[in-house]
Amino acid sequence: MxxxxxxxxAKQLFSDKGFLLIALIEPIIFIVMFGSSFQGGDINHLDTVxxxxxxxxxxxxxxxxxxxxxxxxxxxxxNSLEDNLVKLRNSEIRAILFIxxxxxxxxxxxxxxxxxxxxxxxxxxxxxxxxxxxxxxxxETLKNVTSDIMDDVEREKKEGKEKIDKVKNIFxxxxxxxxILDIELDDLKKQTDEFNVSxxxxxxxxxxxxxxxxQDCLDNAKNTLELITxxxxxxxxxxxxxxxxxxxxxxxxxxxxxxNNLSEELEDxxxxxxxxxxxxxxxxxxxxxxxxxxxxxxxxxxxxxxxAKDINIDFEKxxxxxxxxxxxxNETPSFGPIKYFDYIGPGILSLIVFFVSLxxxxxxxxxxxxxxxxxxxxxxxxxxxxIFFGKFILxxxxxxxxxxxxxxxxxxxxxxxxTGSVYDVIIVLFLLSCSAISIGLFISSKVKSMQQALVVVPxxxxxxxxxSHSFFPPDIMPDFMNHVSxxxxxxxxxxxxxxxxxKGFALSDIMVDIYALLAFTIVPIILxxxxxKRIKY
Amino acid sequence: xxxxxxxxxxxxxxxxxxxxxNDVSISVKKNTIFGLLGSNGAGKxxxxxxxxxxxxYSQGDVYIFDEKTKKHSKSLKRRxxxxxxxxxxxxxxxxxxxxxxxxxxYGIKRKELKDKIQMWADILQLGDLKRKVKFLSGGxxxxxxxxxxxxxxxxxxxxxxxxxxxxxxxxxxxxNLLIELKETKTIILTTHSIHDxxxxxxxxxxxxxxxxxxxxxxxxxxYRYASRQGNKVNLTFDDFKIAEKIMILIQDSVxxxxxxxxxxxxxxxxxxxxxxxxxxxIRNAKERYKDIEIKKPGLEEVIFxxxxxxxxxx
Numbered sequence: 088m089x090x091x092x093x094x095x096x097a098k099q100l101f102s103d104k105g106f107l108l109i110a111l112i113e114p115i116i117f118i119v120m121f122g123s124s125f126q127g128g129d130i131n132h133l134d135t136v137x138x139x140x141x142x143x144x145x146x147x148x149x150x151x152x153x154x155x156x157x158x159x160x161x162x163x164x165x166n167s168l169e170d171n172l173v174k175l176r177n178s179e180i181r182a183i184l185f186i187x188x189x190x191x192x193x194x195x196x197x198x199x200x201x202x203x204x205x206x207x208x209x210x211x212x213x214x215x216x217x218x219x220x221x222x223x224x225x226x227e228t229l230k231n232v233t234s235d236i237m238d239d240v241e242r243e244k245k246e247g248k249e250k251i252d253k254v255k256n257i258f259x260x261x262x263x264x265x266x267i268l269d270i271e272l273d274d275l276k277k278q279t280d281e282f283n284v285s286x287x288x289x290x291x292x293x294x295x296x297x298x299x300x301x302q303d304c305l306d307n308a309k310n311t312l313e314l315i316t317x318x319x320x321x322x323x324x325x326x327x328x329x330x331x332x333x334x335x336x337x338x339x340x341x342x343x344x345x346x347n348n349l350s351e352e353l354e355d356x357x358x359x360x361x362x363x364x365x366x367x368x369x370x371x372x373x374x375x376x377x378x379x380x381x382x383x384x385x386x387x388x389x390x391x392x393x394x395a396k397d398i399n400i401d402f403e404k405x406x407x408x409x410x411x412x413x414x415x416x417n418e419t420p421s422f423g424p425i426k427y428f429d430y431i432g433p434g435i436l437s438l439i440v441f442f443v444s445l446x447x448x449x450x451x452x453x454x455x456x457x458x459x460x461x462x463x464x465x466x467x468x469x470x471x472x473x474i475f476f477g478k479f480i481l482x483x484x485x486x487x488x489x490x491x492x493x494x495x496x497x498x499x500x501x502x503x504x505x506t507g508s509v510y511d512v513i514i515v516l517f518l519l520s521c522s523a524i525s526i527g528l529f530i531s532s533k534v535k536s537m538q539q540a541l542v543v544v545p546x547x548x549x550x551x552x553x554x555s556h557s558f559f560p561p562d563i564m565p566d567f568m569n570h571v572s573x574x575x576x577x578x579x580x581x582x583x584x585x586x587x588x589x590k591g592f593a594l595s596d597i598m599v600d601i602y603a604l605l606a607f608t609i610v611p612i613i614l615x616x617x618x619x620k621r622i623k624y
Numbered sequence: 625x626x627x628x629x630x631x632x633x634x635x636x637x638x639x640x641x642x643x644x645x646n647d648v649s650i651s652v653k654k655n656t657i658f659g660l661l662g663s664n665g666a667g668k669x670x671x672x673x674x675x676x677x678x679x680x681y682s683q684g685d686v687y688i689f690d691e692k693t694k695k696h697s698k699s700l701k702r703r704x705x706x707x708x709x710x711x712x713x714x715x716x717x718x719x720x721x722x723x724x725x726x727x728x729x730y731g732i733k734r735k736e737l738k739d740k741i742q743m744w745a746d747i748l749q750l751g752d753l754k755r756k757v758k759f760l761s762g763g764x765x766x767x768x769x770x771x772x773x774x775x776x777x778x779x780x781x782x783x784x785x786x787x788x789x790x791x792x793x794x795x796x797x798x799x800n801l802l803i804e805l806k807e808t809k810t811i812i813l814t815t816h817s818i819h820d821x822x823x824x825x826x827x828x829x830x831x832x833x834x835x836x837x838x839x840x841x842x843x844x845x846x847y848r849y850a851s852r853q854g855n856k857v858n859l860t861f862d863d864f865k866i867a868e869k870i871m872i873l874i875q876d877s878v879x880x881x882x883x884x885x886x887x888x889x890x891x892x893x894x895x896x897x898x899x900x901x902x903x904x905x906i907r908n909a910k911e912r913y914k915d916i917e918i919k920k921p922g923l924e925e926v927i928f929x930x931x932x933x934x935x936x937x938x
Contacts, residue, residue, distance in 0.1 A: 460712050460713065468698040469729045
């Protein structure tokens with residue numbers, strides 16, 4: 088018996104050729120349409136305008152990074168920020184990257200360089216994608232900017248190292264001169280009897296004063312080096328810079344050590360001079376030599392001091408504050424921050440209104456066809472135009488209340504964002520409802536059975552819902568699919584609602600959508616009236 | 625205006641290469657009931673759709689009220705009403721609402737409509753008019769369907785199998801109504817029931833696979849048949865032996881004689897071998913019949929014979 092029942096059901100099902108044909112075509116349409124629309128799967132290659140008012144190497148790094156990113160397609164445009172903001176507002180472009188003059192100069196002066204990025208936030212998914220992609224631009228720019236900074240530091244390090252070597256040489260020389268001075272002082276000691284003691288005493292005092300001066304010079308140089316060492320030590324550096332820092336610190340430490348040794352030696356010399364029991368020393372020639380040597384040592388110290396002061400590494404470049412954010416990208420969403428529900432809200436409203444308004448007349452007319460009342464009505468003097476408008480007006484009233492009810496729930500339960508006028512939203516939804524009713528009536532004049540209707544309606548509603556940019560932005564779809572999407576009024580209602588609810592546009596800004604919705608209402612009306620006269624009973 | 629309100633001249637209709645009607649010509653006289661007969665697929669409904677203006681035809685001409693028409697004008701539609709085979713009423717509406725709606729569709733004014741609704745409700749015995757159609761029995765639904773057709777006061781009423789699937793009371797009401805309506809209107813009906821057609825129809829047309837096989841006045845058709853095929857006489861005897869004896873005596877003189885027990889079924893003509901001849905033979909054989917029944921042929925028999933002769937000869 089089960090087989091018999093099965094056989095009967097199969098015969099019933101397959102007797103409807105129209106149903107079978109639609110059931111055969113439906114998967115092809117669905118698969119081709121959805122496959123073509125979403126096989127890419129990523130939101131990228133978004134039209135972006137780059138305004139570079141800086142024109143430096145650094146700004147070119149930003150432009151290059153933007154060009155390199157697959158998320159941004161740089162499109163030619165004027166350099167006026169105002170003009171491009173208007174384009175952004177109309178969603179003609181998705182992003183503006185504005186590099187102000189002084190960006191490169193700031194980086195040169197170790198001040199964070201700031202860039203402004205304006206994003207079209209009317210589309211939640213596109214906006215999120217772009218917002219995430221800005222990290223790519225910063226990352227790529229930073230790579231180049233940091234590389235430039237490190238090149239500078241490397242160069243300065245090389246120059247500094249040469250200067251430190253020079254100072255080291257000077258101190259080697261000072262050491263040598265000091266040794267000779269020691270010998271000369273010994274000679275002087277041996278000859279004390281031959282010297283005039285008072286003169287020698289005077290000379291020793293002068294020498295002591297001179298040595299103290301040299302010691303002060305040495306201390307100054309040492310202090311400068313210690314300060315440099317301290318600054319280098321405090322730096323927070325990364326990568327190759329760490330090795331560089333350690334090298335500099337080691338070299339500075341060696342120099343300071345040398346300074347200390349020299350200082351101690353000078354101290355010893357001074358102690359020895361102080362401890363001298365000066366006999367009568369009378370050798371003008373030797374005194375002069377010592378005096379000259381001390382002058383030489385003094386000059387050497389002065390040279391060392393000058394060179395040490397000239398060791399000029401721009402350590403500000405390596406400061407943590409600068410290095411932590413050398414480039415800053417300020418993001419400005421064109422329509423403020425947006426919630427996902429705000430973005431899909433217009434789509435949901437469109438879907439409900441479209442589905443209900445389409446389904447109601449289809450069910451009504453098919454029911455009339457099946458009960459034969461439409462046939463009977465056709466034999467009366469009532470014209471097809473009257474029949475159409477009788478149904479149309481009723482469904483419009485029905486659709487209107489359905490739409491108001493849906494809108495009310497969305498606003499009061501989920502605080503749906505409506506930046507523009509709620510009346511404009513109602514007008515757009517009303518027009519969508521009219522077009523859905525018209526299409527529904529036309530379909531119902533063509534469809535022969537409820538079974539066929541239940542296959543045809545999803546064939547219209549599901550693709551409409553998926554390709555009309557309600558839930559998936561146009562940026563995810565190939566260009567030809569964006570053209571295909573214009574076969575459904577939902578595309579236009581979604582665009583209009585998005586413009587009103589997110590962007591705050593007025594009806595005058597979305598007249599193209601309004602005309603399209605009117606066309607979607609009028610054309611099916613004409614087709615219905617034409618088709619109604621040809622219905623076969 | 626001629627007495628023919630509908631003239632169909634050589635009309636043919638094809639559906640995707642299949643001939644539904646082939647060169648059919650029919651005339652329907654004013655104030656008559658015209659019956660379209662034929663088995664399923666004969667082309668009755670196609671012809672009705674052409675008459676109601678919902679279907680165009682491939683060839684021929686259709687004249688209604690002397691007006692050649694292919695697609696009915698509003699004024700013509702106002703003069704024709706249809707009672708479809710299916711109930712074709714708004715089930716969620718009440719009886720009154722249905723009649724009222726179609727009354728408005730036929731352009732009846734509100735004032736007039738109220739009285740008319742009541743009038744037809746009384747004639748068709750519709751009862752409580754506030755009942756929803758979906759709760760009515762099949763018979764009542766058919767009555768409402770007829771009321772809906774009549775509310776516009778049409779001159780031609782087309783009934784498609786209107787007497788099928790209804791209770792006897794409804795059938796009686798509708799039959800009587802149609803006979804009464806004939807006085808003022810022209811009625812075209814299709815039916816499978818030849819009995820109904822014989823009772824109701826003044827003229828009939830028999831279609832078979834889209835071709836007109838037979839048409840004319842119902843009485844004429846039966847008369848013509850009777851004159852060719854004779855009348856049927858049933859003679860009942862006391863026992864079968866007598867019946868057998870008489871059968872042998874008359875079988876060479878009559879067209880047809882069969883025996884069923886003690887009953888002889890004899891087909892006779894109004895000629896010299898008529899009833900008086902058979903009665904003489906019985907008398908001469910010194911036998912007596914117990915009962916005699918003379919059966920004139922009916923339309924059903926005519927059609928049956930006609931079908932048996934492969935639609936070629938009555």
